[in-house]
Amino acid sequence: MQHELEMAMQLIEPIIQFHTELKQIRRDIHAHPELRFEEKRTADLVAQKLTEWGIPILRGMGVTGVVGIIRKGSSQRAIGLRADMDALPMQEINTFAHASRHPGKMHACGHDGHTAMLLGAAHYLAQRGEFDGTVYVIFQPAEEGGGGARRMMDDGLFTQCPMEAVFGMHNWPGQAVGTFGVTPGPMMASSNEFEVVIKGKGSHAAQPHRSVDPIMTAMQIAQGWQTIVARNMNPIAAGVLSVTQIHAGSATNVIPDEATLIGTVRTFTTEVLDLIEHRMREIAMHTAAAFGAEVEFRFKRNYPPLVNHAKETAFAVEVMRSVVGEQNVDANVEPTMGAEDFAFMLQEKPGCYVFLGNGEGSHRESGHGLGPCNLHNPSYDFNDELLPIGATYWVRLAESYLRT
Numbered sequence: 158m159q160h161e162l163e164m165a166m167q168l169i170e171p172i173i174q175f176h177t178e179l180k181q182i183r184r185d186i187h188a189h190p191e192l193r194f195e196e197k198r199t200a201d202l203v204a205q206k207l208t209e210w211g212i213p214i215l216r217g218m219g220v221t222g223v224v225g226i227i228r229k230g231s232s233q234r235a236i237g238l239r240a241d242m243d244a245l246p247m248q249e250i251n252t253f254a255h256a257s258r259h260p261g262k263m264h265a266c267g268h269d270g271h272t273a274m275l276l277g278a279a280h281y282l283a284q285r286g287e288f289d290g291t292v293y294v295i296f297q298p299a300e301e302g303g304g305g306a307r308r309m310m311d312d313g314l315f316t317q318c319p320m321e322a323v324f325g326m327h328n329w330p331g332q333a334v335g336t337f338g339v340t341p342g343p344m345m346a347s348s349n350e351f352e353v354v355i356k357g358k359g360s361h362a363a364q365p366h367r368s369v370d371p372i373m374t375a376m377q378i379a380q381g382w383q384t385i386v387a388r389n390m391n392p393i394a395a396g397v398l399s400v401t402q403i404h405a406g407s408a409t410n411v412i413p414d415e416a417t418l419i420g421t422v423r424t425f426t427t428e429v430l431d432l433i434e435h436r437m438r439e440i441a442m443h444t445a446a447a448f449g450a451e452v453e454f455r456f457k458r459n460y461p462p463l464v465n466h467a468k469e470t471a472f473a474v475e476v477m478r479s480v481v482g483e484q485n486v487d488a489n490v491e492p493t494m495g496a497e498d499f500a501f502m503l504q505e506k507p508g509c510y511v512f513l514g515n516g517e518g519s520h521r522e523s524g525h526g527l528g529p530c531n532l533h534n535p536s537y538d539f540n541d542e543l544l545p546i547g548a549t550y551w552v553r554l555a556e557s558y559l560r561t
């Protein structure tokens with residue numbers, strides 16, 4: 158299988174030659190993870206490499222964001238390629254040489270690899286790329302919950318760097334190395350959080366008739382919410398409503414004054430999200446009223462659904478096929494309820510986000526943790542075999558786009 162894959166791949170030779178350096182860059186970033194909006198060392202490294210390769214840069218958008226501007230010829234056309242740079246606030250349990258040197262911080266989502274792959278593409282495009290126009294290589298901060306993509310846009314990314322389309326990529330554990338997955342339309346979910354406080358009236362637990370029990374009310378509300386997915390949503394649509402925390406009380410013999418329900422909602426469309434939020438509020442308010450309690454309803458929309466544009470996705474699929482072979486591209490991959498802030502960019506520009514298989518974890522060096530090689534797992538490590546594959550995809554994508 159591995160052999161067949163290598164036969165099918167059309168990787169760019171100078172990028173293969175550059176693999177060792179890319180691997181060293183990736184591992185250096187992995188060893189020095191930085192959290193959202195604190196990617197100072199990482200941004201410095203990216204800026205230094207781009208500058209060393211003769212690529213003009215813009216800095217400071219989204220606090221630590223870096224954009225490289227690779228221009229050739231005279232065309233006004235332009236494309237954006239985007240990677241993320243931030244790590245997660247979690248403890249790595251791998252002990253190999255490039256494991257995190259910063260306690261409580263870890264590149265457990267592979268953004269170290271995303272940064273290195275895009276650097277590899279930038280290096281090649283600047284030196285040998287064949288295109289007419291501009292390639293913006295975008296290194297964004299704070300994908301993990303900070304909305305760094307949004308912050309770069311607010312700081313003028315698309316006005317200072319006018320581009321026709323923007324593309325993104327994420328490594329995908331469990332999917333075979335050298336295979337791509339993508340689908341037009343919704344591919345990742347909107348992520349939203351809620352905190353609902355039910356205000357009742359406490360009493361001695363042996364005198365329940367003197368209380369307005371917020372716990373009973375919270376339980377009824379949480380049960381009622383589950384009927385939204387089961388009875389209000391079109392069964393063909395998808396949505397998740399998970400209550401993940403219930404907080405109330407401090408003693409076995411006291412009915413408390415308050416109970417709090419906390420959780421997350423995920424949807425693939427804004428319409429379904431509107432419906433769920435609206436019904437959650439109604440059920441909470443009316444159920445509380447029925448029991449004589451009051452409600453504070455807080456609902457926060459974080460990332461919107463990630464929706465791939467049909468034309469750019471079809472284009473990206475052709476490029477992926479040319480790089481890894483037709484049989485290694487799943488153009489109809491199953492969407493995931495995970496969320497991703499590249500969704501903000503796709504709300505303003507046409508484009509496409511793809512998954513690149515990271516394998517099952519057999520690539521990990523000895524000293525890795527005993528857990529699975531999954532995203533956000535303390536035993537995870539990005540697969541360095543992906544570096545030339547991802548970089549080749551970026552290069553071919555930009556070259557074909559600025560040739561058409």
Ligand SMILES: [Zn+2]
Binds near residue numbers: 265301532533
């Ligand atoms: Zn992540």
Ligand SMILES: [Zn+2]
Binds near residue numbers: 267300
């Ligand atoms: Zn990620």
